Every structure is written in C-alpha cells, then in structure tokens.
Amino acid sequence: MSFLPELLARLAPPPVHTTEDYDGWEFRWKYFVFRPATLKTEGYLVLGLFLYILVVFYGISRNKSKAKAWLTAHLPIYQREFSRPQAKDALISDGNSDFFNFSTGRRNITSLHTIFTLRPRHDLFQILYQTAWSLIDLKYQPEDEIQLDFQLAPNALASDFVWGVVSKSDLAIVKKDRWDLTFTKTTESPALPATMSVMSEFADVTENLLKPIGGFSLTEVLKDPKIQPYFRSLSSPDRIPTYSFARFVLATDPSIAHQITDQPRQRPASPLPVEAREKHLILNLRFSPSPETVAPLLAAVFQLIDSLNKVNLRPETKTKLRKVREDTDKQIKEEKEKEAKEEQLDAKAAAKKKAEEERIAKLTPAEQKKELERQHKRNLRKSQGKMAVRK
Template identity: 25%
Template sequence: MADMIKGLFGGPKPSASPVPTGDSDFADFAGAPDPSPASFSAIPTAASFTGVGAAPTGDAVPWTAWYNVHERHSLSEFRQEGVILGFLVVIIIVHVIGTSSNRKKARSWITAHGAVLKKEFALVGFGGPQIPTVDQVETDGLMKVSDSLVWHESLMKEKSPQEFTTYASGRQNIAFIDVNLALHKRYSPITVAVEFAMSLFFESMSTPAERVEAVLYPFDGRESTTVPGQVPGAHELRKDVKSSYDGFVWAVVNKDTMKQLRDDRYDVSLTSTKDSSKLPNWVTIMSESAEITDFLLTPELIKAIESAGELLEHLIITDQPIAQPQTLDETIPKKRVHLSYRIPSSGDYSKLMPIFEYFVCLTDILVQGAHFRAEVLRKVKSTREDAIKRLQKADEDEKAEERALEREKSKKVKRDLELKGLDAKAQKKYLEKEKEREMKKMQKKQTQRG
C-alpha cells in the first residue's frame, strides 16, 4: 500500500527493466513480463462450452439448446395446427373429387344425347366444336372423339359445381331449347346429408334428386319475345312453314310429383287429373279436355313413357305462365314444352332416349294436328277468360281507388285555400259547418246500416 501511495504522488518507482528513451508515457508498463503462448490457453473461448451452464473446457463447440430446435420444441406443441391442416386437406380432396364426379356425369349426358341434338338442330352448345357424327365415331373411335370434341366448355357450361346447362337452336317449328342438369352437391357431403334429412321430416321439402329439365320454345308468331332480333312472322315468309297450333295445357305426370307440381305451377292447376288404362299405373294425365288427350296420347309416346319408367317426372305442353299472373301482360299465351326426368345412377341413358327424342320432335306433331274443334277451344279459353276478368276487376278497383285519392287530395287543397282567405272568425264558422256535415254523414250511414 505504501508503494502504491508513493507511486501516485511521485515517489520512487520500482526498477524492473530499462525505460525506453523518449517514451515516458509507457514507463509504468515497461517492466511488465512478456506474455507467453501458454497464458492464452487459460482464456475461455466459444469452443469451451458444451451446454447450458457448462464450464469452459477449451475443446468443444458451444452448440446449446438455443440452437437445437428439436430440443426446445416437439410435435405435440403443434397438435392444433395439425388437426386444422388435416381438415383443410380433407375438404380440398372431397371438393376436387365431388366436382370432378359431377363434371363426369355432365360429360356422360352430353355424350349420350349429343347425337340427337346434332341431328335435329343446326347449332348445339355455345358456338364451339360440334358434337361428332356417327361416321366420326366409327372412323376415329368413341374414346378419341369423346375426349377431343364432345366435352367442351362451348357445348355445356358449368354454371356451378352442381349445375350444368346447354342450348340448341336452328330447327323448323322450334326457336330454341334450354337444358339444365341439376346434380347433387358431391363437393359438400354434409349439405347433401342435411337436405336428405330435412326431406324426411318436412313434407314441403322434396327428396333431393339429380334431374334433367329441358324447356322447348316453339315458333308461333312470337319470335320477337323469344329470340331477340327476330321479326315477328318472319318464319311465315316461306309458305310451307307454319308453326302455329292451338294453345292448351296438357301433361303426363309421375304420381309421386303430381301434388307438388300442382301446388307449384299455375298452368298445371288449370287442368283436371284422370288416369288412363293405356299408361302404367304410376303415371297420370292432366288435361283441359279429353279430346286433347286422345290426340296426344299416341302409341309412340306410350312406348317412350314405358321405356323411361319411373325416372320420368313430367312432360308438359303449356301456353300459360308457371307463376300465377298478376298483370294482364302476364296472361298473354307463351307456348312451351317442358320435360323433366331423373338421372339414372348407373349413367345408362338408353331407356330415356326415346322420351327425349319424342320431346324434341313433339312440335312437329302439334303443328300438324293440334287444331281442335271450336267447342274444345271454347272450354279451354273459358278458364283463361275467368283469370283475365279477375285481373281486370282488380285493375279497375285499383284505378278507382287511385281516382278517389286524387279527388280527396284536390278537395283538401281547395279547402286549405278557402281557409287561408278567411279571417279568424270566418275560419271558426267554416270549421263548425264542416264538422256538422261530417256528423250528418255519420248519422246517415248508421241509419242505413240499421
């Protein structure tokens, strides 16, 4: 301690080694011993640590738990994320399988019905490749033609994963035809299960089914309302082409769907139901006249119905709207032919092809022979006239109510102007007289009721 005090206050310094000349700043360290290599080995380095809290050894790399992720974490910590990821993978797989299955069913339908559509119409689909002919199939083979031409977005559009549609036009007596395929939501099995369960507990909900719904719009002098850009009566420029026939409502209906069809459709509700001994017991006729039934129930149709079996839901010829008309414009006849049948689970459409072919050619039969006697048409028109009269009466009542409101409004304006032109005394007298008139009216009404 005395030596340190002396060194701080200028005392004599211990002599160790000679101080370099001219370098007095480092005089205090001049006597320090030179470091040797062995002295550095005692300094801990990064290689001297082997774990958390480990003492330096000088011969190991310091790989601690902080760098080893597998020591700090385990798969059990990501159990929740793994479950969520698993659910997402299952949902994606089910969606892909379901949508591809529906596309396959739509492809199967257009392949089976394509030959009929190609034969009867000039344009099939939405402007893309045409459906192959029989010669093409025989030459190139069915698989090759099906893969390259039949299934194409231009032939059948996918409106949604469970709904597909196609279109055809360019035929005598037909403006165009729309076809819609409604399939199960295979990409969402839970939704399908819920729909089936709901149909079991609620009668108002029908059992989900895969079906084809086709609507045919015939030419009948109303081209401007069905095909945009057409001149009314343009098809009649050719004397050999006349697409007109008498309007009526007639249907062949599966008894399982008869009640719901009558409740849902206004046009079918105008008919009366009667079974026919010529038809199977699971189907019935809904018609406005027995003479119409005798004309339409041909042997070809009976054979096609028997071939289709209970997959057939209905074949409807109508000129009335589906929904009950609310205005006079909606009562204007618009002729259509509807066909609906369930899609077979096997994918075999051979038994359904006769009814589809008959449906496409039905307008030819109607144009040739659907011209009935005046007595038959009088009965058919009477129902429509009753509906028109009800709408006319409702329209007249509505207009009368509007006129009454206008009169009341004009009277009120006139009264307000008269009151403004009077002084306070005259206004009081005016209001008293008005009140007396109202009381007299009330007494007169009560006397008339009594």
C-alpha cells in the same frame, strides 16, 4: 426511450413451457425446436381444413363430369336434330352445380336450353343440411336434375291448351306449385300406366295427344319400363317447376316453359298479350346410372314436337278453350284495376294525413293540444258507433 424495452417485454407473449420429460417426436434445427405433440388442436384444425378443401374439389369435379357425361352420351341426337347442337363454349357453368348447353337450328324448334341442376357436392354444409332436412321432411328428396327447355316455333302448336301426364306420386306437389294446371281436371286414362294420371282441360285434347299420329305413339314411349322409373310428369306448353325424375312439358308463356300450356306457371299480374306468349316443351329428367337409358325418351320428344301441329281439336273444344282464356284475362284485368284503385285511395289517404300533420305542426302548443283532444273525441264517437251497429 428507456421505457420502450420494458413496454415490449410486457407485450411479448410468455415463453412456451415444455416439460423435461417430453418423449414425443421432436425436430431440431439450430435454435428452433418443433414438438408436434404440443400442437394437437392445431393439427386437427389443419386436417379438417384439408378434408374440406378435398371435398370442395371433389364436388366440383364430380358435378362437371356428370354433366359432361350426360351431354356426351346424347350429343349424337343433338347433332342429328340441330344444325347448331352446341354453343361455342359447349358446356357453360354457373357456379359449381348449374351447367347449361344451348342448341338451335331445327324446324318447329326455336332453341333448346339443356340445364343441369346438380346437388351442391362442393358445399359440405349444404349437403349436410339437405340430408338432415330429408330426414325431417320425407317429401323432400334432393336429387340431380336435367331440364330440357324446348322453345317451340310460333306455328308448332295448332291450338292453345293446358295438358299434362303426371306421376300420381307427384300430383299434390304439381297442383300446389302450378297456377296454369288449375285450368285442368285430373283423370285416368286406360292408355297410360296405372302410375300416371292425365291433367287436361278437355277430353278432346287428351284423345288427340294420346292417339298414334303417323308412326309416333306417346303412350308406347311412356309404357317403356326402362323409362317409367325416371318419369315424373309430361305437361303441355308452359313451365313446370323443377322436380326429380323425368317429365315432359310443353309451354306457351314468355317467361315460363315447363309443360304443354299457354299459361304461365304463376298467376300473372296482368293479362299476357297473345303475341308475347311463347310455346315451350320442357323435359325434366332424373340422372340415371347410365345416361343412355333415357336416350329413347329424348328422341321421342322431337317426334312429339313435330306431331303437335297435326293436333286437330273439335270446333266446340276450341271455342271453349278460347272462352276460358277470355274469362281468365278479364278476371285478371278486373283484379288489376281494383288493385290500382285501392292504391290510389291509399295514396290519397296518406297525402291527406300528411297534410293534416303539417297543419297541426304549424299550430301553437295550446292549439295542438285542443286539436288532439278533438281528434280523440271524434275517434271515440266512431268506435262507439261501430260497437252499437255490431250489437
């Protein structure tokens, strides 16, 4: 064991060399000496780590307080409209930037999910990435959003249709991301502000939704100058993708609820049964400096929902709406069947190829060589035949 001290001496790190002319801070305790000036790099790393942790805790606290403040400001409306305005745990968090509240117990509404999608303030790197990307792509503007997903009762909507009011600045984005809005045509309406356009299947639908019903007028709400800065789109029963600014949505799809529409946001792989479709109204908002600013807009949503079963379309409009959906379902079904047939043919071709490879593998090397030569000649004749046809 005599070699052990020598081995340890070789493995031990070299002693720290400090000059005699050190004139910085120095802390001594018995045999220990601490000189901060020799640990500048480590000090900067500790300071950076401390600042990062500070940003994390600030971001978590900031996001949670924003969501709570908005919900608290609008809780009186929730309590007035729902028998169960909040879940048992009130605000539910999913991570540090997504928060949820569940409400239920009201006529014409099965449930309401209030979804807060906030910027990841707790993640410094994501914030830096979003900021940098917004400088590159001017259309990319990350913002805090609130989505109110109203699942409507089955009898809350008299007819199935796709309809929406969209801010003109967002038309291109909405059309790009929404399959259900391909059912509609974009038009102007003198009843709405000049900054908004209507997306509707038929003029009859627009006339019924924009005209005053009882004491409620949707156009008067949308004309409010306090609300307009936060409005992005109002569409009917289905889901619209999440955007900044405010928007209404009504929906009638089982998996998507972002507007008044009976079609899903994305093209379905197979026709959806009528009994499986849900009706939704989605209100998306941009956070305002004062949460109470959009309270009249939220209150108007409940009036809008109660007026939907009073929409009385002309018989010819209902017939056209039904015909469009039947044709769409037929086309989707045909495409699904065509895709299934192609998959069967591909499976048969793959099985045939595998069987041929197994047959060749059982042959002798000489027979395999002859078989490969025959296949090469066969493929060559096929390629020459194709070239002759093209000429």
